[in-house]
Amino acid sequence: MSQKIKDASIPTIPVKARFSRWFGRNLLRIYMIFGFTYLFIPVAYTFVFSFNDSGKSNLIWKGFTLSNWQNPCGAPEVCKALGNSIKIGLLATIFSTILGTMIAFAIGRYKFKGRSSSNLLIFLPMATPEIVLGASLLSLFLVFKINPGFWPTVIAHVVFCISFVVVTVKARIASLDPRLEQAAMDLYANELETFRRVTLPLVAPGIAGAALLAFSLSFDDFIITNFNSGTLITFPKFVYVSAARGIPAQANVIGSAMFFLALAIVIAAQLVKRKRTR
Amino acid sequence: MAKDSISARGDLRLTRITKSYGDFTAVDDLTLTIPKGSFFALLGPSGCGKTTTLRMVAGLEEPTGGSIHLGDTDITTTRPYQRPINTVFQNYALFPHLTIFENIAFGLRRRGIKDVKEQVEKVLNLVELPHLAERKPMQLSGGQQQRIALARAIVNRPALLLLDEPLGALDLKLRRQMQIELKWIQREVGLTFVHVTHDQEEAMTMADTIAVMNEGKIEQMGSPADLYDDPETAFVANFLGQSNLIKGKIDANDGDNLVVDLYGQKISMSKKRSHAVDNSLYAGIRPEKFRISRLGTPVRGNTLSGGRIEDVSYIGVSTQYVVAMPWGQELMVFEQNDDGVAPFNKGDEVNISWEPNFTFGLRGDEDVDAGTEVNPEELEE
Numbered sequence: 001m002s003q004k005i006k007d008a009s010i011p012t013i014p015v016k017a018r019f020s021r022w023f024g025r026n027l028l029r030i031y032m033i034f035g036f037t038y039l040f041i042p043v044a045y046t047f048v049f050s051f052n053d054s055g056k057s058n059l060i061w062k063g064f065t066l067s068n069w070q071n072p073c074g075a076p077e078v079c080k081a082l083g084n085s086i087k088i089g090l091l092a093t094i095f096s097t098i099l100g101t102m103i104a105f106a107i108g109r110y111k112f113k114g115r116s117s118s119n120l121l122i123f124l125p126m127a128t129p130e131i132v133l134g135a136s137l138l139s140l141f142l143v144f145k146i147n148p149g150f151w152p153t154v155i156a157h158v159v160f161c162i163s164f165v166v167v168t169v170k171a172r173i174a175s176l177d178p179r180l181e182q183a184a185m186d187l188y189a190n191e192l193e194t195f196r197r198v199t200l201p202l203v204a205p206g207i208a209g210a211a212l213l214a215f216s217l218s219f220d221d222f223i224i225t226n227f228n229s230g231t232l233i234t235f236p237k238f239v240y241v242s243a244a245r246g247i248p249a250q251a252n253v254i255g256s257a258m259f260f261l262a263l264a265i266v267i268a269a270q271l272v273k274r275k276r277t278r
Numbered sequence: 279m280a281k282d283s284i285s286a287r288g289d290l291r292l293t294r295i296t297k298s299y300g301d302f303t304a305v306d307d308l309t310l311t312i313p314k315g316s317f318f319a320l321l322g323p324s325g326c327g328k329t330t331t332l333r334m335v336a337g338l339e340e341p342t343g344g345s346i347h348l349g350d351t352d353i354t355t356t357r358p359y360q361r362p363i364n365t366v367f368q369n370y371a372l373f374p375h376l377t378i379f380e381n382i383a384f385g386l387r388r389r390g391i392k393d394v395k396e397q398v399e400k401v402l403n404l405v406e407l408p409h410l411a412e413r414k415p416m417q418l419s420g421g422q423q424q425r426i427a428l429a430r431a432i433v434n435r436p437a438l439l440l441l442d443e444p445l446g447a448l449d450l451k452l453r454r455q456m457q458i459e460l461k462w463i464q465r466e467v468g469l470t471f472v473h474v475t476h477d478q479e480e481a482m483t484m485a486d487t488i489a490v491m492n493e494g495k496i497e498q499m500g501s502p503a504d505l506y507d508d509p510e511t512a513f514v515a516n517f518l519g520q521s522n523l524i525k526g527k528i529d530a531n532d533g534d535n536l537v538v539d540l541y542g543q544k545i546s547m548s549k550k551r552s553h554a555v556d557n558s559l560y561a562g563i564r565p566e567k568f569r570i571s572r573l574g575t576p577v578r579g580n581t582l583s584g585g586r587i588e589d590v591s592y593i594g595v596s597t598q599y600v601v602a603m604p605w606g607q608e609l610m611v612f613e614q615n616d617d618g619v620a621p622f623n624k625g626d627e628v629n630i631s632w633e634p635n636f637t638f639g640l641r642g643d644e645d646v647d648a649g650t651e652v653n654p655e656e657l658e659e
Contacts, residue, residue: 182338183371185358187385187430188284197384201375 043259050252057246068249072257075248081238082254085219088150088234092157092218097211099158100165101203107166108173126163133160134227141228148230156228157221161214168213172206212265219258283356287437288349289314290335290470295344297330304330306494308344312472312487314437317464319473319485323517323649327494328474332440335472336365348437359388364431365440369447370423372415378402378426379411385434401433404463421452428460432467441473445480457483478518482506490514492649506564508638510553515562515640516649522568522609523560523646528552536639541605545580547637558642565610567636570599570628577631585609587626597621601630 013021023030049058053065073079106112107119125133137156138148146152180202184194222236229237239251290312297305305327312318320328333339335346337358345354353361364385372381382398391397402408405425415423424444431439444460445453461484464471475481481488482502489499490513498505498514509515512523526545530537535546538561545561552559570585571577588608589600592615599611599622609630613621622628 177369177371179367179369179371180373182358183365183367183373184384186336186338186363186365187434188359188388189384190357190359193388198373 043256046252047256047259050249050256052249052252054249058249058252059246068253072250072253075250077233078235078238078248078250078254081233081235084150084232085235088154088157088225089215089218091154092161093211093215095154095158096161096165096214097207100162100210100214101169101207103162104166104169104173108170122163122166124163125160126167130160130221130223134224137224138227148228149232150229153225153229153232153234156224157218160221160224161217164213164217165210168210169203169206172203172209176202216262283348283351283353283360284362286348286351286353286362287314290438290472291347292331292335293345293347295331295334295346296342297327297334297339298342303494305334305341308494308496310489310496310499312438312470314470315468317461317471317473317484317486319475319481319488320491321475321478321481321488321517322491323476326491328476328491329442331491332365332442332472332474335438336363336440337361362434362437363440364434364436364438365442366424366427366431366444368443370415370427372423372427372430374415376414377411378407378413378415378418381415381426382430382433384430389434397433401429404432404466405429420447421456424448424456428463432463432469435467436469438470438472441471443475444473445475445477453480460484482518490517492517507636508551509562510640511648512560512640512644512646513649515638516647520565520610522563522565523640523644524563524607524609525642526559526561528554528557528559535634538637538639540582541603543582545582545637546634547580547639548635551635551637552639554639554641556642560640560642560644560646562638562640563632563636565598566596566612566614567632568609568611568613569631570601570611570613570622571631572622573627573629575629577629579631579633580637581629581631583629585628585630587622587624587628590621590624592621601628 049061050068051064051066052058052061053063053067054060055062068074103118103122107115107122134156137152137159141148141152176199180198181194184198185191189197220236222240225234226237226240233241235254239247242248242251290310292308292310295305295308295310296303304325308327308331320331322328330339334341337353337356337360341354345352347353348362372378373384376384379398379402382401383394386394386397398411399408402411405428407422407425407429410418410422410426415426418426424447428444441460445456448456457480460471464484473481473485485502487499488502488505490497490505492513498510505514506518509518509521512521515521515523524540526538526540528536529539529544531549532546534549536549536552538545538547538559540561547561569577570587573583582603584604585601587599588602591598594615596612596614599613601609601611603609611630615621
């Protein structure tokens with residue numbers, strides 16, 4: 001074998017064979033490039049058109065401008081809608097994270113009658129089509145003579161966010177070694193101190209992840225919100241309504257900003273994690 | 279109650295402790311006293327109840343019946359954090375989110391001790407890892423984590439330190455080294471250590487007193503030498519080292535000695551070392567106590583004739599022989615390679631002899647295989 005390589009008259013590998021070998025080696029990479037392109041073209045489109053000097057309709061490229069970014073509240077109502085979405089999102093996140101974490105601890109840590117059925121029931125809001133959940137919540141509110149609006153929307157969001165919080169936090173609790181809590185108790189920490197100094201810090205990343213998930217689910221929910229918010233305008237509703245007569249470029253600005261914010265959070269979390277394990 | 283139990287000191291007394299899970303009895307009516315300042319080992323195979331016993335002492339399990347006293351204080355139902363007892367857990371259970379310093383300081387801080395920094399530094403020096411104080415547990419090797427787990431427990435100077443298979447996760451070489459270190463640290467700090475293990479060699483190396491447990495009960499308790507030289511049951515004889523158990527009958531009772539008939543050949547043994555309850559007994563002899571001799575060579579002590587070498591394994595410090603006896607049993611014999619005598623070959627006709635005092639006697643109705651089928655490697659409690 002080595003003899004052959006030293007030989008000056010090595011037969012060259014045909015181009016076709018070389019290409020197919022290269023292709024075989026890089027297939028996964030090519031596939032990945034296609035996959036990410038597919039995922040990110042819409043995002044890139046949104047970002048690029050946030051710089052469009054569009055006027056009324058943001059469908060055709062009319063020239064580059066920074067004015068949309070300088071004045072994100074320029075379009076009528078867009079910032080009011082955004083403000084409502086953020087307020088609803090924050091409230092829904094706080095309530096669903098607190099309640100969901102408590103449920104996750106109950107199901108993950110304690111044996112009680114009806115544990116497995118509550119485990120199953122928790123999944124139901126996730127599995128129910130949003131349109132059904134939204135419509136039934138509306139009729140429920142109407143039965144109790146509660147008019148659609150801000151608080152019914154918050155309550156509706158808490159309903160579907162809880163499931164996601166429970167599932168996320170429960171996974172974290174399941175991976176927690178019970179011996180760590182036993183060790184804390186063995187080292188003179190009572191139940192409360194054990195929870196505060198060992199259990200909670202170890203479950204915290206799961207809770208933080210659940211809160212982020214809850215916020216993003218609440219923030220971009222349209223279907224359930226549309227049923228229960230009445231005349232209140234949220235950001236997704238604003239975009240939907242304005243789609244009929246042309247979405248203002250400010251919507252692209254806000255959408256892109258949200259995307260970069262989320263990206264920044266993910267990168268920051270990775271950096272912190274890397275620093276910790278080092 | 280809490281204030282009282284935390285300052286309790288003295289011997290640990292378990293009185294008729296029982297722990298059942300449904301139909302299964304993990305610990306069965308166990309009574310045991312562990313003297314203050316001793317290095318005590320609970321030795322037994324997987325599922326023998328030793329870890330459950332330890333967890334009840336720590337307060338992590340509540341006994342179904344019986345009581346636990348530390349000195350004069352009843353601690354049976356007190357919470358783990360109300361007991362002056364600390365545990366080195368099997369997988370160390372170091373807090374991953376805290377630095378080594380904070381791990382060790384954890385118990386001191388919970389009790390509101392003042393000079394935390396000084397004490398943590400002192401114990402880090404004791405385990406020879408002062409440079410790791412600011413690291414996180416994940417950044418440490420297994421051996422280092424083991425020492426930190428030990429430091430985290432002994433810094434509290436508990437009345438009782440519990441070690442649950444503390445060396446199980448270490449490789450053999452490190453384990454040997456830690457055995458010696460643990461023993462040294464125990465002498466240095468003068469605490470009572472209760473050590474749970476399935477490794478008989480580990481228990482014998484470290485402990486002053488060993489309690490051999492089997493199926494929730496204590497089979498025998500004593501110093502390592504007592505247990506090895508004079509086991510009272512077949513389980514102990516087989517679990518601690520290897521034994522040759524030969525079925526026999528007590529023929530005569532001559533003062534301090536017994537004459538025992540082993541398949542027609544008479545031997546004698548000390549009466550004190552017989553645990554038989556009637557005339558039938560198993561004579562037990564450790565393999566290294568046997569001497570092999572060629573036919574016609576004069577020998578001292580007890581002799582069994584008619585043996586034939588079946589197998590020879592040379593392993594350096596000794597040679598191990600399997601000798602087939604006329605009644606069909608195969609005996610293990612370990613001979614030191616120290617006398618320059620040419621080794622025996624397969625098929626040689628030989629006699630086997632030993633000092634009468636090395637014989638121990640077990641009840642004739644024992645299960646001779648008890649304790650032999652235990653593979654320490656597969657144990658994981």
